[in-house]
Amino acid sequence: MSYRTHWAYEVQQSLIDHTITVAGWVQRRRDHGGLLFVDVRDRTGLVQVVADPKNPMFRVLDSVRPEFVVSITGTVQPRPQGMVNLEIASGAVELVPSLVSVLAESKTPPFMPQEAETVDELVRLKYRYLDLRRPSLFHNFELRDRVLYSLRSFFHDHGFLDVETPALARSTPEGARDFLVPSRVQPGQFYALPQSPQIFKQLLMVAGFERYYQIAKVFRDEDLRADRQPEFTQIDVEMSFVDREEILSLMEALMKQIFRDALNVHLEDFPRMTYADAMRQYGSDKPDLRAGEPLVDLTELAHQSEWSVLAEAPHTVGVLCRQYAPSRKALDDWTQFAKQLGMGGLVWLTKSETGIRCSAAKWLDQSFLQHIERATGLHVGDTLFLVSGEAPQAFTMAGQLRLEFSRRENRIEPGWRFLWVTEFPLFEWSEEEGRLTSAHHPFTMPMMEDHSLVEEAPTRVRSEAYDVVLNGIELASGSLRIYRPDLQAKIFSVLGLSDAEIQEKFGFLLQAFQYGAPPHGGIAFGLDRIVMLMAGAKSLREVIAFPKTARGTDPLMDAPSTVDSSQLLELGIQVQPRQSGH
Secondary structure (H helix, E strand, O other): OOOOOOOOHHHHHHHHOOOOEEEEEEEEEEEEEEHHHHHHHEEEEEEEEEEEEEEOOOHHHHHOOOOOOEEEEEEEOOOOOOOOOOOOOOOOOEEEEEEEEEEEEEOOOOOOHHHHHHHOOOHHOHHHHHOOOOOOHHHHHHHHHHHHHHHHHHHHOOOOEEEEOOOOOOOOOOOEHHHHEEEEEEOEEEEEEEOOOHHHHHHHOOOOEEEEEEEEEEEEEEEEOEEEOOOEEEEEEEOOOHHHHHHHHHHHHHHHHHHHHHOOOOOOOOEEEEHHHHHHHOOOOOOOOOOOOOOOOOOOHHHOOHHHHHHOOOOOEEEOOOOOOHHHHHHHHHHHHHHHHOOEEEEEEEEEEOEEOOOOOOOHHHHHHHHHHHHHOOOOOOEEEEEEEOOOOOHHHHHHHHHHHHHOOOOOOOOOOOOEEOOOEEEEOOOOEEEEOOOOOOOEEEEHHHHHHEEEEEEOOOOOOEEEEOOOOOEEEEEEEEEOHHHHHHHHOOOOHHHHHHHHHHHHHHHHHHHOOOEEEEEEEEEHHHHHHHHHHHHHHHHHOOOOOOOOOOOOOOOOOOOOOHHHHHHHOOOOOOOOOO
């Protein structure tokens, strides 16, 4: 028996008078005065099947219900005049059945796939197999497939090898908590699921593979949000004998090919910006270039003010809101928003035909306001917000104000605005841990001109790290790597590791570097984030087939769950109540 000869999208006028077989799910059944209409859905679209009581298959067709699985053979006929549906590929024809086979019946679903978007997400995730029948959701996975096909083609054409690295490794510090896996045969010992294949791909460079990539599943035990899941997919890349420019150019070409192949979008060249400039101009290391003009650093001018709030502030930053003349209530709302960000208040200026109004007019004379006007290019109808404070907080809060203004006023420009951000700090101070930590990861190469600062002024050291940002979201992070064992050991030492700890945790890596390690570097893209943005989805959960909730649970499988006590006994594990505060 042939279940299907044609997909739904193929059933068009060219098949009129042909006998074909379609298969899929019953989406809708309608009885119009004895004339029976049944819409059959497969992954490509809908086909309308129609029968009158004289048709031998009428009774069988009358017995089907929504979400029954059917295979139907029949003759393609044109729809009557005025009944054509231009919204579907098969909308000019219908199928008159000669054989109807019910392959599987269905209980009444908790929701219909075409109505799923109005259903609570927890319910949809519990019945994810029904949710995935939604055409709009299915199209996200068609898009994901096109992206994967394109990138695999790109890597093949550029001499990369697809190499799988282990999913069971040792726990190493890479920024987030590890998911640990106890070993049954080595009691008291644990594997860790990989946060990234970082060390393995560097070892592949030592091994002489030179160009590696992997579509890698990685795991991080961290708090979740819309663009974060405990397990996700990376496009992982590493190359030998390359400098930063070669990596950036090649990965930019990769993104251009993916967007061209998957969306027929032709991207412009990506601008580049250092971390320091990004923070100063946008208050963020992942700036959204669509959200209006950059920030304006007014620190020098503010220090000339006679008002101590500005004159004594370490930094004063301006947020320009072009052609925005807010009401007094709106200005009060902005002041309240500023306080929610942690500001003490908000200074605002608005320019009209009659002059400049300012919330701090009693402390700032007209001469100073005119200096501000000239420095910012303030025009009639414009508003300026001033944010003062320490760096980087003042710039960060001003950046958040800039973004919020663009969102509230629908000023976010359409399109794809990519950006390379480079020269990140090598180290950052962790208040929580009370020590220096790696801003990227401990295998990142310091910039050559900053090598001498590694020990004497580590917080001033810039790194050979770089990020790809799209519309304010980080898509990828990478760097040139340390390949000299002496420099790598020095970085570990600055991070507070003792010689014994270095040997215990990373002795194998330092040993490998002693056998001829080439200069190398790489990058890792978040595949799920790329597809989420390309699809216009609001959450990673819309582009991952079986995602977790915001609490890290899987309602479909009811995971995580308890396990049998005999399994714990085999592993030598006893579950203790968690202490408060942990």
